Amino acid sequence: RKEVEQDPGPFNVPEGATVAFNCTYSNSASQSFFWYRQDCRKEPKLLMSVYSSGNEDGRFTAQLNRASQYISLLIRDSKLSDSATYLCVEGGGNKLTFGTGTQLKVEL
Amino acid sequence: NAGVTQTPKFRILKIGQSMTLQCAQDMNHNYMYWYRQDPGMGLKLIYYSVGAGITDKGEVPNGYNVSRSTTEDFPLRLELAAPSQTSVYFCATLLGGGNTEAFFGQGTRLTVV
Numbered sequence: 001r002k003e004v005e006q007d008p009g010p011f012n013v014p015e016g017a018t019v020a021f022n023c024t025y026s027n028s029a030s031q032s033f034f035w036y037r038q039d040c041r042k043e044p045k046l047l048m049s050v051y052s053s054g055n056e057d058g059r060f061t062a063q064l065n066r067a068s069q070y071i072s073l074l075i076r077d078s079k080l081s082d083s084a085t086y087l088c089v090e091g092g093g094n095k096l097t098f099g100t101g102t103q104l105k106v107e108l
Numbered sequence: 109n110a111g112v113t114q115t116p117k118f119r120i121l122k123i124g125q126s127m128t129l130q131c132a133q134d135m136n137h138n139y140m141y142w143y144r145q146d147p148g149m150g151l152k153l154i155y156y157s158v159g160a161g162i163t164d165k166g167e168v169p170n171g172y173n174v175s176r177s178t179t180e181d182f183p184l185r186l187e188l189a190a191p192s193q194t195s196v197y198f199c200a201t202l203l204g205g206g207n208t209e210a211f212f213g214q215g216t217r218l219t220v221v
Contacts, residue, residue: 008148032207043198043212044151087150091206094139094158095166100150 003027004090004099012105017078021102023088024070032091033064035073037084038101044087047073078106110134114199114213121189121220129184129216131199139202140182141210142166142174144195151198157182158205189220 033050088099143151153166
């Protein structure tokens with residue numbers, strides 16, 4: 001079983017839609033979780049950290065469910081500029097473990 | 109501040125050739141990492157270092173070597189390049205290990221023919 005699993009997509013949504021991605025992790029002892037965004041042929045960049053209490057940053061909301069070992073990312077009012085690959089990341093010890101990413105395409 | 113700088117940005121190698129991918133950071137981070145990303149795939153950890161003089165294997169270390177003589181530099185050496193090493197290579201730094209933000213270089217796109 002992969003340490004971090006994501007649906008690769010693509011998710012094709014119209015502009016203005018709400019879209020949600022889930023990610024599951026296998027290590028119940030994992031302490032830190034993140035969502036990174038990667039544009040085509042570019043380096044990943046941190047989108048947001050994920051906390052047990054959930055956190056929101058503008059149109060983006062991240063949630064952590066430790067009991068079911070999954071994290072989620074909700075994007076409201078999707079913009080064309082949100083088109084990218086979203087990487088779920090688990091952090092522990094000295095390393096970060098990346099999921100394969102979920103591709104989002106926002107269309108007119 | 110340049111952050112994390114990788115060179116070269118692009119390179120074509122012939123099978124059997126060797127090369128060194130350079131990674132330099134000016135963020136004074138102790139933790140440095142090399143990942144490879146194949147098309148449509150996630151990032152796989154090749155090697156990492158938690159400080160000068162210390163290196164450890166990641167998930168896919170075969171065919172690569174690293175050294176960490178200074179905090180700033182973490183070169184990745186490919187010996188006897190193979191087509192399977194065609195990939196995009198990313199160097200990253202972390203301030204404090206797996207619970208902190210990663211900062212990536214812009215990547216090196218390597219093709220082995």
